[in-house]
Amino acid sequence: MILEHLRLRRRVSLxxxxxLSGREREETLAHLAxxxxxxxEHAELRAVVAAIEDDPLRSAEPGVPAAVLAARVAREVExxxxxAARPRWWLVxxxxxxxxxxxxxxxxxxxxxxRPEPRAARVTIPPAEASALLEEDAxxxxxRNLAREQAARYLSEAGEVLVSVAAxxxxxxxxxxxxxxxxxxxxxxxxxxxxxxxxxxxGEAVASARGVLDDVELALRQVAxxxxxxxxxxxxxxxxxxxxxxxxxxxxxxxxxxxx
Amino acid sequence: xxxxxxxxxxxxxxxxxxTGDRDALTPLVERHYCRLYRIALGYLRQRxxxxxxxxxxxxxxxxxxxxxDGSADAGPWLSRVTVNxxxxxxxxxxxRGQTFxxxxxxxxxxxxxxxxPAPDRRVLGREAGERVAxxxxxxxxxxxxxxVLRHYQELxxxxxxxxxxxxxxxxxxxxHRALHRMRATLTEAKP
Numbered sequence: 183m184i185l186e187h188l189r190l191r192r193r194v195s196l197x198x199x200x201x202l203s204g205r206e207r208e209e210t211l212a213h214l215a216x217x218x219x220x221x222x223e224h225a226e227l228r229a230v231v232a233a234i235e236d237d238p239l240r241s242a243e244p245g246v247p248a249a250v251l252a253a254r255v256a257r258e259v260e261x262x263x264x265x266a267a268r269p270r271w272w273l274v275x276x277x278x279x280x281x282x283x284x285x286x287x288x289x290x291x292x293x294x295x296x297r298p299e300p301r302a303a304r305v306t307i308p309p310a311e312a313s314a315l316l317e318e319d320a321x322x323x324x325x326r327n328l329a330r331e332q333a334a335r336y337l338s339e340a341g342e343v344l345v346s347v348a349a350x351x352x353x354x355x356x357x358x359x360x361x362x363x364x365x366x367x368x369x370x371x372x373x374x375x376x377x378x379x380x381x382x383x384x385g386e387a388v389a390s391a392r393g394v395l396d397d398v399e400l401a402l403r404q405v406a407x408x409x410x411x412x413x414x415x416x417x418x419x420x421x422x423x424x425x426x427x428x429x430x431x432x433x434x435x436x437x438x439x440x441x442x
Numbered sequence: 443x444x445x446x447x448x449x450x451x452x453x454x455x456x457x458x459x460x461t462g463d464r465d466a467l468t469p470l471v472e473r474h475y476c477r478l479y480r481i482a483l484g485y486l487r488q489r490x491x492x493x494x495x496x497x498x499x500x501x502x503x504x505x506x507x508x509x510x511d512g513s514a515d516a517g518p519w520l521s522r523v524t525v526n527x528x529x530x531x532x533x534x535x536x537x538r539g540q541t542f543x544x545x546x547x548x549x550x551x552x553x554x555x556x557x558x559p560a561p562d563r564r565v566l567g568r569e570a571g572e573r574v575a576x577x578x579x580x581x582x583x584x585x586x587x588x589x590v591l592r593h594y595q596e597l598x599x600x601x602x603x604x605x606x607x608x609x610x611x612x613x614x615x616x617x618h619r620a621l622h623r624m625r626a627t628l629t630e631a632k633p
Contacts, residue, residue, distance in 0.1 A: 191618075192615065192618045195617060195618035195621050196599075196614060196617065198621065199593075199621065226625050226629075227625060229625075230577070230624045230628060233573055233574055233577075234593045234594075235593070236574075237570050237594075238570075238571050239480070239483050239484055239487065239571060240480065240484070240593070241480075244475060244479040244492075244493060245489065245493075248468070248472040248475045249468060249472075251471055251475060251493075251496070251500070252471040255467060255500040255504060256464050256504075259504050259505060262505070415489070
Protein backbone atom coordinates (compact mmCIF):
# COMPACT_ATOMS: atom_id res chain seq x y z
CA MET A 183 0.00 0.00 0.00
CA ILE A 184 2.82 2.43 0.90
CA LEU A 185 4.73 1.54 -2.27
CA GLU A 186 1.62 1.99 -4.36
CA HIS A 187 0.96 5.28 -2.60
CA LEU A 188 4.43 6.55 -3.49
CA ARG A 189 4.10 5.32 -7.05
CA LEU A 190 0.80 7.08 -7.55
CA ARG A 191 1.64 10.33 -5.81
CA ARG A 192 2.93 12.05 -8.93
CA ARG A 193 -0.08 10.79 -10.82
CA VAL A 194 -2.35 12.58 -8.35
CA SER A 195 -0.77 15.87 -9.42
CA LEU A 196 -1.17 14.98 -13.09
CA UNK A 197 -4.80 14.04 -12.51
CA UNK A 198 -5.40 17.42 -10.86
CA UNK A 199 -3.74 19.09 -13.85
CA UNK A 200 -6.13 17.25 -16.18
CA UNK A 201 -3.36 15.20 -17.77
CA LEU A 202 -4.31 11.62 -17.03
CA SER A 203 -6.44 9.41 -19.19
CA GLY A 204 -7.27 5.75 -19.78
CA ARG A 205 -5.91 3.07 -17.47
CA GLU A 206 -3.65 5.45 -15.53
CA ARG A 207 -6.62 7.64 -14.71
CA GLU A 208 -8.75 4.66 -13.60
CA GLU A 209 -5.97 3.36 -11.37
CA THR A 210 -5.41 6.74 -9.78
CA LEU A 211 -9.12 7.31 -9.17
CA ALA A 212 -9.35 3.86 -7.56
CA HIS A 213 -6.41 4.79 -5.32
CA LEU A 214 -8.06 8.08 -4.34
CA ALA A 215 -11.18 6.20 -3.34
CA UNK A 216 -9.11 4.14 -0.91
CA UNK A 217 -6.59 6.76 0.31
CA UNK A 218 -7.91 9.74 2.29
CA UNK A 219 -4.55 11.50 2.31
CA UNK A 220 -4.22 11.43 -1.49
CA UNK A 221 -7.87 12.45 -1.79
CA UNK A 222 -7.23 15.55 0.32
CA GLU A 223 -4.06 16.30 -1.62
CA HIS A 224 -5.93 15.97 -4.90
CA ALA A 225 -8.60 18.40 -3.69
CA GLU A 226 -5.97 20.95 -2.70
CA LEU A 227 -4.16 20.63 -6.02
CA ARG A 228 -7.44 21.01 -7.87
CA ALA A 229 -7.93 24.28 -5.98
CA VAL A 230 -4.54 25.46 -7.24
CA VAL A 231 -5.48 24.58 -10.81
CA ALA A 232 -8.86 26.30 -10.38
CA ALA A 233 -7.11 29.48 -9.16
CA ILE A 234 -4.92 29.44 -12.30
CA GLU A 235 -7.98 28.87 -14.47
CA ASP A 236 -9.57 31.97 -12.95
CA ASP A 237 -6.54 34.10 -13.84
CA PRO A 238 -7.74 36.70 -16.37
CA LEU A 239 -4.36 36.72 -18.11
CA ARG A 240 -5.17 33.35 -19.67
CA SER A 241 -7.41 35.16 -22.16
CA ALA A 242 -5.49 38.45 -22.43
CA GLU A 243 -5.28 40.11 -25.84
CA PRO A 244 -2.23 42.12 -26.85
CA GLY A 245 -2.85 45.87 -27.01
CA VAL A 246 -0.84 46.39 -30.20
CA PRO A 247 -2.22 45.20 -33.56
CA ALA A 248 -0.32 42.39 -35.32
CA ALA A 249 0.45 44.59 -38.34
CA VAL A 250 2.10 47.19 -36.12
CA LEU A 251 4.18 44.52 -34.39
CA ALA A 252 5.21 43.05 -37.76
CA ALA A 253 6.29 46.51 -38.94
CA ARG A 254 8.34 47.03 -35.76
CA VAL A 255 10.00 43.64 -36.23
CA ALA A 256 10.83 44.42 -39.87
CA ARG A 257 12.30 47.78 -38.86
CA GLU A 258 14.40 46.22 -36.11
CA VAL A 259 15.69 43.57 -38.50
CA GLU A 260 16.55 46.27 -41.05
CA UNK A 261 18.41 48.28 -38.43
CA UNK A 262 20.32 45.19 -37.34
CA UNK A 263 21.23 44.34 -40.92
CA UNK A 264 22.05 47.87 -42.08
CA UNK A 265 25.74 48.06 -41.05
CA ALA A 266 26.50 44.60 -42.40
CA ALA A 267 24.60 45.11 -45.65
CA ARG A 268 26.13 48.49 -46.37
CA PRO A 269 29.41 48.00 -48.32
CA ARG A 270 32.48 49.63 -46.79
CA TRP A 271 32.86 52.93 -48.54
CA TRP A 272 36.49 52.52 -49.47
CA LEU A 273 35.77 49.22 -51.24
CA VAL A 274 33.52 51.13 -53.60
CA UNK A 275 35.23 54.52 -53.61
CA UNK A 276 38.82 53.42 -54.22
CA UNK A 277 38.24 51.33 -57.37
CA UNK A 278 35.87 54.01 -58.64
CA UNK A 279 38.45 56.74 -58.07
CA UNK A 280 41.17 54.61 -59.68
CA UNK A 281 38.95 53.96 -62.69
CA UNK A 282 38.14 57.66 -62.99
CA UNK A 283 41.84 58.61 -62.92
CA UNK A 284 42.71 55.94 -65.47
CA UNK A 285 39.88 57.04 -67.72
CA UNK A 286 40.94 60.69 -67.47
CA UNK A 287 44.50 59.82 -68.43
CA UNK A 288 44.00 57.13 -71.02
CA UNK A 289 40.77 57.73 -72.87
CA UNK A 290 41.65 61.07 -74.51
CA UNK A 291 45.05 59.68 -75.52
CA UNK A 292 43.58 56.55 -77.04
CA UNK A 293 40.56 58.01 -78.74
CA UNK A 294 41.71 61.39 -79.99
CA UNK A 295 43.83 64.23 -78.78
CA UNK A 296 41.88 66.85 -76.92
CA ARG A 297 41.11 69.90 -79.00
CA PRO A 298 38.76 72.63 -78.03
CA GLU A 299 35.79 72.74 -80.33
CA PRO A 300 35.58 75.81 -82.48
CA ARG A 301 32.95 78.25 -81.26
CA ALA A 302 30.93 77.88 -84.43
CA ALA A 303 30.57 74.15 -83.90
CA ARG A 304 28.92 74.51 -80.48
CA VAL A 305 25.21 73.81 -80.37
CA THR A 306 23.27 76.97 -80.00
CA ILE A 307 19.75 76.89 -78.59
CA PRO A 308 17.25 79.10 -80.35
CA PRO A 309 15.68 81.69 -78.02
CA ALA A 310 12.21 80.06 -78.18
CA GLU A 311 13.60 76.64 -77.13
CA ALA A 312 15.75 78.21 -74.44
CA SER A 313 12.70 79.87 -73.05
CA ALA A 314 10.80 76.55 -73.11
CA LEU A 315 13.68 74.82 -71.27
CA LEU A 316 13.73 77.56 -68.69
CA GLU A 317 9.99 77.21 -68.22
CA GLU A 318 10.33 73.44 -67.86
CA ASP A 319 13.04 73.91 -65.27
CA ALA A 320 10.94 76.46 -63.42
CA UNK A 321 7.92 74.18 -63.51
CA UNK A 322 9.96 71.27 -62.14
CA UNK A 323 11.19 73.51 -59.32
CA UNK A 324 7.66 74.64 -58.55
CA UNK A 325 6.39 71.04 -58.53
CA ARG A 326 9.21 70.01 -56.23
CA ASN A 327 8.46 72.86 -53.84
CA LEU A 328 4.77 72.07 -53.88
CA ALA A 329 5.46 68.39 -53.10
CA ARG A 330 7.70 69.39 -50.21
CA GLU A 331 5.16 71.91 -48.89
CA GLN A 332 2.45 69.27 -49.09
CA ALA A 333 4.65 66.81 -47.15
CA ALA A 334 5.43 69.51 -44.57
CA ARG A 335 1.71 70.21 -44.13
CA TYR A 336 0.98 66.49 -43.83
CA LEU A 337 3.66 66.05 -41.16
CA SER A 338 2.49 69.10 -39.30
CA GLU A 339 -1.11 67.83 -39.23
CA ALA A 340 0.07 64.36 -38.16
CA GLY A 341 2.11 66.00 -35.39
CA GLU A 342 -1.01 67.83 -34.18
CA VAL A 343 -2.96 64.57 -34.06
CA LEU A 344 -0.21 62.81 -32.12
CA VAL A 345 0.14 65.71 -29.70
CA SER A 346 -3.63 65.74 -29.14
CA VAL A 347 -3.50 62.04 -28.21
CA ALA A 348 -0.36 62.34 -26.10
CA ALA A 349 -1.62 65.37 -24.21
CA UNK A 350 -5.19 64.28 -23.57
CA UNK A 351 -6.22 64.26 -19.95
CA UNK A 352 -9.95 64.40 -20.42
CA UNK A 353 -11.81 61.53 -18.78
CA UNK A 354 -14.69 60.14 -20.75
CA UNK A 355 -15.30 57.17 -18.45
CA UNK A 356 -13.74 57.75 -15.07
CA UNK A 357 -14.88 54.40 -13.67
CA UNK A 358 -13.21 52.46 -16.45
CA UNK A 359 -10.22 54.85 -16.57
CA UNK A 360 -10.81 55.87 -20.16
CA UNK A 361 -9.65 59.05 -21.85
CA UNK A 362 -11.22 61.10 -24.60
CA UNK A 363 -9.06 61.36 -27.73
CA UNK A 364 -11.78 63.18 -29.66
CA UNK A 365 -11.49 63.11 -33.43
CA UNK A 366 -7.85 61.92 -33.43
CA UNK A 367 -8.66 58.39 -34.72
CA UNK A 368 -10.80 59.80 -37.54
CA UNK A 369 -8.18 62.40 -38.47
CA UNK A 370 -5.53 59.68 -38.46
CA UNK A 371 -7.56 57.66 -40.92
CA UNK A 372 -7.94 60.71 -43.17
CA UNK A 373 -4.23 61.42 -43.02
CA UNK A 374 -3.42 57.80 -43.82
CA UNK A 375 -5.56 58.11 -46.93
CA UNK A 376 -3.63 61.23 -47.92
CA UNK A 377 -0.28 59.57 -47.34
CA UNK A 378 -0.11 57.95 -50.78
CA UNK A 379 -0.43 61.34 -52.44
CA UNK A 380 2.33 62.79 -50.33
CA UNK A 381 4.80 59.90 -50.55
CA UNK A 382 4.22 58.37 -53.97
CA UNK A 383 3.61 61.56 -55.88
CA UNK A 384 6.24 63.47 -53.94
CA GLY A 385 8.89 61.10 -55.31
CA GLU A 386 12.46 62.32 -55.01
CA ALA A 387 11.35 65.68 -53.63
CA VAL A 388 10.36 64.07 -50.34
CA ALA A 389 12.88 61.22 -50.33
CA SER A 390 14.74 62.69 -47.36
CA ALA A 391 11.51 62.61 -45.32
CA ARG A 392 10.75 58.96 -46.06
CA GLY A 393 11.99 57.66 -42.68
CA VAL A 394 9.90 60.13 -40.68
CA LEU A 395 6.89 59.55 -42.95
CA ASP A 396 7.14 55.79 -42.37
CA ASP A 397 7.30 56.19 -38.59
CA VAL A 398 4.44 58.69 -38.67
CA GLU A 399 2.40 56.17 -40.63
CA LEU A 400 2.96 53.51 -37.96
CA ALA A 401 1.93 55.91 -35.20
CA LEU A 402 -1.15 57.05 -37.14
CA ARG A 403 -2.16 53.45 -37.70
CA GLN A 404 -2.10 52.88 -33.95
CA VAL A 405 -4.23 55.96 -33.34
CA ALA A 406 -6.60 55.08 -36.19
CA UNK A 407 -7.40 51.79 -34.42
CA UNK A 408 -8.48 53.54 -31.22
CA UNK A 409 -12.05 54.34 -30.27
CA UNK A 410 -12.70 57.98 -29.32
CA UNK A 411 -13.05 56.96 -25.65
CA UNK A 412 -9.95 54.91 -25.03
CA UNK A 413 -8.35 53.08 -22.13
CA UNK A 414 -5.57 55.06 -20.50
CA UNK A 415 -3.15 52.19 -21.04
CA UNK A 416 -3.67 52.28 -24.81
CA UNK A 417 -3.04 56.03 -24.84
CA UNK A 418 0.15 55.40 -22.88
CA UNK A 419 1.25 52.79 -25.41
CA UNK A 420 0.93 55.34 -28.22
CA UNK A 421 2.75 57.96 -26.10
CA UNK A 422 5.54 55.51 -25.35
CA UNK A 423 5.92 54.59 -28.98
CA UNK A 424 6.00 58.25 -30.07
CA UNK A 425 8.54 59.08 -27.35
CA UNK A 426 10.80 56.12 -28.04
CA UNK A 427 11.10 57.19 -31.66
CA UNK A 428 11.42 60.90 -30.77
CA UNK A 429 8.74 61.36 -33.35
CA UNK A 430 7.46 64.81 -32.43
CA UNK A 431 10.94 66.32 -32.51
CA UNK A 432 11.73 64.60 -35.82
CA UNK A 433 8.45 65.85 -37.30
CA UNK A 434 9.30 69.41 -36.28
CA UNK A 435 12.81 69.24 -37.75
CA UNK A 436 11.65 67.61 -40.97
CA UNK A 437 8.79 70.08 -41.40
CA UNK A 438 11.28 72.95 -41.16
CA UNK A 439 13.61 71.28 -43.62
CA UNK A 440 10.81 70.66 -46.13
CA UNK A 441 9.59 74.25 -45.80
CA UNK A 442 13.13 75.41 -46.57
CA UNK B 443 -7.41 24.84 -40.01
CA UNK B 444 -5.85 21.55 -38.95
CA UNK B 445 -2.50 21.32 -37.24
CA UNK B 446 -0.78 19.77 -40.24
CA UNK B 447 -2.18 22.43 -42.59
CA UNK B 448 -1.05 25.11 -40.15
CA UNK B 449 2.38 23.44 -39.92
CA UNK B 450 2.65 23.33 -43.72
CA UNK B 451 1.71 27.02 -43.96
CA UNK B 452 4.25 27.87 -41.28
CA UNK B 453 6.92 25.95 -43.15
CA UNK B 454 6.13 27.85 -46.31
CA UNK B 455 6.26 31.18 -44.47
CA UNK B 456 9.53 30.27 -42.79
CA UNK B 457 10.99 29.22 -46.14
CA UNK B 458 9.99 32.59 -47.58
CA UNK B 459 11.51 34.41 -44.58
CA UNK B 460 14.71 32.44 -45.10
CA THR B 461 14.99 33.93 -48.58
CA GLY B 462 14.52 37.42 -47.12
CA ASP B 463 10.87 37.81 -48.17
CA ARG B 464 9.61 40.26 -45.55
CA ASP B 465 6.00 39.96 -46.68
CA ALA B 466 5.97 36.54 -45.03
CA LEU B 467 6.41 38.17 -41.64
CA THR B 468 2.93 39.65 -41.21
CA PRO B 469 0.99 36.37 -41.71
CA LEU B 470 3.43 34.56 -39.40
CA VAL B 471 2.96 37.25 -36.74
CA GLU B 472 -0.82 37.19 -37.16
CA ARG B 473 -0.88 33.43 -36.72
CA HIS B 474 1.25 33.17 -33.57
CA TYR B 475 1.21 36.64 -31.97
CA CYS B 476 -1.65 36.14 -29.50
CA ARG B 477 -0.44 32.70 -28.39
CA LEU B 478 3.13 33.88 -27.82
CA TYR B 479 1.89 37.01 -26.06
CA ARG B 480 -0.06 34.90 -23.57
CA ILE B 481 2.97 32.70 -22.91
CA ALA B 482 5.14 35.76 -22.24
CA LEU B 483 2.44 37.49 -20.20
CA GLY B 484 1.73 34.34 -18.16
CA TYR B 485 5.43 34.12 -17.39
CA LEU B 486 6.29 37.78 -16.81
CA ARG B 487 2.89 39.24 -15.88
CA GLN B 488 3.87 42.64 -17.29
CA ARG B 489 2.19 43.75 -20.50
CA UNK B 490 5.04 45.87 -21.80
CA UNK B 491 7.65 43.23 -21.01
CA UNK B 492 5.50 40.58 -22.68
CA UNK B 493 5.14 42.69 -25.84
CA UNK B 494 8.89 43.35 -25.91
CA UNK B 495 9.61 39.66 -25.56
CA UNK B 496 7.24 38.71 -28.38
CA UNK B 497 8.73 41.39 -30.64
CA UNK B 498 12.23 40.15 -29.83
CA UNK B 499 11.15 36.56 -30.49
CA UNK B 500 9.94 37.43 -33.99
CA UNK B 501 13.14 39.37 -34.68
CA UNK B 502 15.17 36.32 -33.67
CA UNK B 503 12.99 34.05 -35.76
CA UNK B 504 13.41 36.33 -38.77
CA UNK B 505 17.17 36.46 -38.34
CA UNK B 506 17.47 32.70 -37.80
CA UNK B 507 14.99 31.65 -40.50
CA UNK B 508 17.77 30.58 -42.84
CA UNK B 509 19.14 28.21 -40.21
CA UNK B 510 15.74 26.79 -39.28
CA ASP B 511 15.25 23.04 -39.70
CA GLY B 512 12.41 22.92 -42.21
CA SER B 513 11.27 19.45 -41.14
CA ALA B 514 10.13 20.68 -37.70
CA ASP B 515 6.98 22.64 -36.91
CA ALA B 516 7.59 26.34 -36.42
CA GLY B 517 4.98 26.70 -33.63
CA PRO B 518 6.88 24.86 -30.86
CA TRP B 519 10.10 26.53 -31.96
CA LEU B 520 8.49 29.96 -31.67
CA SER B 521 7.15 29.03 -28.22
CA ARG B 522 10.59 27.87 -27.16
CA VAL B 523 12.24 31.09 -28.30
CA THR B 524 9.57 33.08 -26.45
CA VAL B 525 9.94 31.09 -23.22
CA ASN B 526 13.73 31.46 -23.31
CA UNK B 527 13.47 35.20 -23.88
CA UNK B 528 10.88 35.49 -21.10
CA UNK B 529 13.27 33.68 -18.76
CA UNK B 530 16.10 36.05 -19.79
CA UNK B 531 13.84 39.05 -19.19
CA UNK B 532 12.78 37.64 -15.84
CA UNK B 533 16.43 37.26 -14.76
CA UNK B 534 17.22 40.79 -15.90
CA UNK B 535 14.24 42.17 -13.99
CA UNK B 536 15.26 40.23 -10.91
CA UNK B 537 18.79 41.66 -11.08
CA ARG B 538 17.26 45.12 -11.21
CA GLY B 539 15.04 44.30 -8.27
CA GLN B 540 11.87 44.16 -10.34
CA THR B 541 9.78 41.02 -10.14
CA PHE B 542 6.09 40.42 -10.45
CA UNK B 543 3.87 43.25 -9.57
CA UNK B 544 0.16 42.62 -9.73
CA UNK B 545 -1.16 44.16 -12.93
CA UNK B 546 -2.83 47.50 -12.63
CA UNK B 547 -6.57 47.41 -12.10
CA UNK B 548 -7.13 48.66 -15.64
CA UNK B 549 -5.24 45.73 -17.13
CA UNK B 550 -7.49 43.19 -15.48
CA UNK B 551 -10.58 45.17 -16.29
CA UNK B 552 -9.55 45.46 -19.91
CA UNK B 553 -8.96 41.76 -20.24
CA UNK B 554 -12.21 40.88 -18.59
CA UNK B 555 -14.21 43.65 -20.19
CA UNK B 556 -13.66 41.97 -23.56
CA UNK B 557 -15.70 39.04 -22.32
CA UNK B 558 -18.20 41.14 -20.44
CA PRO B 559 -18.34 39.46 -17.00
CA ALA B 560 -20.31 40.78 -14.07
CA PRO B 561 -18.48 43.16 -11.69
CA ASP B 562 -18.19 40.55 -8.91
CA ARG B 563 -16.59 38.17 -11.41
CA ARG B 564 -14.10 40.89 -12.32
CA VAL B 565 -13.08 41.28 -8.73
CA LEU B 566 -12.72 37.52 -8.31
CA GLY B 567 -10.64 37.38 -11.47
CA ARG B 568 -8.35 40.13 -10.24
CA GLU B 569 -7.90 38.46 -6.86
CA ALA B 570 -7.20 35.11 -8.51
CA GLY B 571 -4.65 36.77 -10.77
CA GLU B 572 -2.84 38.35 -7.84
CA ARG B 573 -2.74 35.11 -5.84
CA VAL B 574 -1.50 33.15 -8.84
CA ALA B 575 1.17 35.80 -9.52
CA UNK B 576 2.56 35.37 -6.01
CA UNK B 577 2.51 31.57 -6.27
CA UNK B 578 4.20 31.60 -9.70
CA UNK B 579 6.87 33.94 -8.41
CA UNK B 580 7.92 31.33 -5.88
CA UNK B 581 8.65 28.75 -8.61
CA UNK B 582 12.02 28.04 -10.23
CA UNK B 583 12.26 29.24 -13.84
CA UNK B 584 11.66 25.94 -15.64
CA UNK B 585 8.83 24.86 -13.36
CA UNK B 586 7.12 28.17 -14.03
CA UNK B 587 7.54 27.61 -17.76
CA UNK B 588 5.94 24.17 -17.47
CA UNK B 589 2.96 25.60 -15.54
CA VAL B 590 2.51 28.43 -18.06
CA LEU B 591 2.62 26.10 -21.06
CA ARG B 592 0.22 23.65 -19.41
CA HIS B 593 -2.30 26.00 -17.86
CA TYR B 594 -2.08 29.12 -20.06
CA GLN B 595 -1.61 27.29 -23.35
CA GLU B 596 -3.28 23.93 -22.59
CA LEU B 597 -0.33 22.03 -24.06
CA UNK B 598 -0.03 18.26 -23.49
CA UNK B 599 2.93 16.79 -21.63
CA UNK B 600 4.51 15.73 -24.93
CA UNK B 601 4.08 19.21 -26.41
CA UNK B 602 5.61 20.81 -23.32
CA UNK B 603 8.54 18.39 -23.48
CA UNK B 604 9.05 19.22 -27.18
CA UNK B 605 8.79 22.97 -26.59
CA UNK B 606 11.17 23.11 -23.64
CA UNK B 607 13.54 20.39 -24.84
CA UNK B 608 12.94 18.34 -21.70
CA UNK B 609 12.24 14.63 -21.27
CA UNK B 610 8.68 13.56 -20.58
CA UNK B 611 9.67 12.37 -17.08
CA UNK B 612 11.23 15.73 -16.27
CA UNK B 613 8.10 17.56 -17.39
CA UNK B 614 5.92 15.33 -15.20
CA UNK B 615 8.07 15.77 -12.12
CA UNK B 616 8.41 19.53 -12.77
CA UNK B 617 4.66 19.95 -12.96
CA HIS B 618 4.16 17.79 -9.87
CA ARG B 619 6.66 19.85 -7.86
CA ALA B 620 5.35 23.14 -9.21
CA LEU B 621 1.75 22.40 -8.22
CA HIS B 622 2.82 21.33 -4.74
CA ARG B 623 4.91 24.45 -4.28
CA MET B 624 2.09 26.65 -5.51
CA ARG B 625 -0.28 24.92 -3.14
CA ALA B 626 2.06 25.72 -0.25
CA THR B 627 2.36 29.37 -1.29
CA LEU B 628 -1.37 29.80 -1.77
CA THR B 629 -2.08 28.15 1.59
CA GLU B 630 0.40 30.48 3.33
CA ALA B 631 -1.08 33.49 1.58
CA LYS B 632 -4.63 32.72 2.68
CA PRO B 633 -6.01 35.42 4.96
